[in-house]
Amino acid sequence: MERIITDKINSLVEEYKYEVTLVTTDQMEKKNFFSLHNNIDVIHLDLDFNSTFNLPLLKKRLEIKKRSILYKKKLEEIIETKQIDICISTGGKELEFLNFLKGNCKKVFESHFSKDYRRQFLVSRSPGLKSEIIGRIRSQQLINQTKKLDKVIVLTQHDLEDWSTSHNNVVQIYNFCSFSSDKIPDYKIKRAIAIGRLDAQKGFDMLIDSWMINKDKLAEWHLDIYGQGEWEDMLKQKIIANKLEQNITLKGVTDNVKTELQNSSLFLFSSRYEGFGLAIIEAMTVGLPVISFDCPQGPSEMVNMHNGFLIELGDLKGFSNAIVKVTSDYELRKKLGETSKINSNKFSKPEIMKSWDLVFKDIINRKNEINH
Structure with missing residues (x-):
């Protein structure tokens, strides 16, 4: 997921001249595996949600709640200071409060997984009735968190059909390959x-x-x-x-x-x-x-x-x-x-990025119409 997001925002800046701010919560001095365009403004909040995973349940919930409140406050400051038009979540902690962010920006969920991925994840790691029940609850939470957003962008036609049973704000855009290749493989290689x-x-x-x-x-x-x-x-x-x-x-x-x-x-x-x-x-x-x-x-x-x-x-x-x-x-x-x-x-990248540009232009045009 990191690779395709990096390729996408690099293209938005370099080829489509968007101003992009990338906000992370758990970078913690780790280097990016993929190179970002120099004109992308990167803000590392270093809230370190990952460090809460192994805490006792009650302490874990309190820590996540405390850090989420701070996260929301920081995002609202960034939105106001930088006059952000569109705030995009790829499914991190911000999705829990994205609907309630203050500021004049449109909210978008960019889904890199299926609608039912929370249940699929739990069941694949720990098969059984308990995981199935918790997974279904978590999947329903995802539906509730995204219904009122300005856009939900999904990856496949199957996802579009699936999400459209509960949402009326869904757009489908495939991922693209970040490279081209003119070399013909040697099909004799075993x-x-x-x-x-x-x-x-x-x-x-x-x-x-x-x-x-x-x-x-x-x-x-x-x-x-x-x-x-x-x-x-x-x-x-x-x-x-x-x-x-x-x-x-x-x-x-x-x-x-x-x-x-x-x-x-x-x-x-x-x-x-x-x-x-x-x-x-x-x-x-x-x-x-x-x-x-x-x-x-x-x-x-x-x-x-x-x-x-x-x-x-x-x-x-x-x-x-x-x-x-x-x-x-x-x-x-x-x-x-x-x-x-x-x-x-x-x-191909050119075809897919055209679709992203059209979606963003539509969102911004709708925002401008409302403001006027």
Whole structure:
């Protein structure tokens, strides 16, 4: 999410000449992984909400409440001082009070996840009735927090349909790929690639299990998984337990996604749920065939029989068989990859940023009409 937000606000400043102020709550002297345009005004409030996570429940709630009050006050000062026209939340603590911010600015929620992501997150980490009930409550809170905002911007057509059952302020804009690629992949390379956080959501446990099902047929192939996260040790142990060390490697984080994709011939996407699946677009931009679980939301709007395989979520054998089908057929890899490249134009940066510019202009025009 950090990468696409950075690319987006850089484009708004550089190409569309917007004045952008970026406010963070938990930067705490950490360096930005992605470079920001020099004209972006960055304000780090360093409220450190993250430090409250492991506190006893009552103390945690009191600390979050206290810091949220300060956060709201600071945001209102920034809005007034800088004469902000539009205040955009990407789902942080500010969403709880965004509706009630003082100041003459329009309020927007930019959703990077599905409408039901709060429940999905809890259930994926701790399956059971308790997580299901709490998750449903949290999802309803999200609906209540966003109903009266000026705009809710979602990532997929499925999200648009889902949110529109409870909201009348929803606009859909896809994410874009931050790079272009003229290099044609070498489809003879026997290297598959997967990218994402090493956690429950990204489903790399299912990916490893899928590879294991047909490991003898995949003996000449190698899978590199890029990312880091809380499941790293568990995934390493799973690879070792299945004696897949010669075929699957956890590569850690890379700052050159494009090059790693270009040096592969197949992209694998194993998420249990998604907001969009930006990595799929990046793989398509390079020209890779894609095998993905049909998780909510995103993959079904990018992957089809013409550029890859969309497998029912949780069907490990089906996923494994699709891997074998693509890895064993050079001409199929090439055909699917070439179609991926063509289809990626739908998600190009110029097309997507035009949509953002139109939405912002519409919001500002409506604001000016009301003020006059």
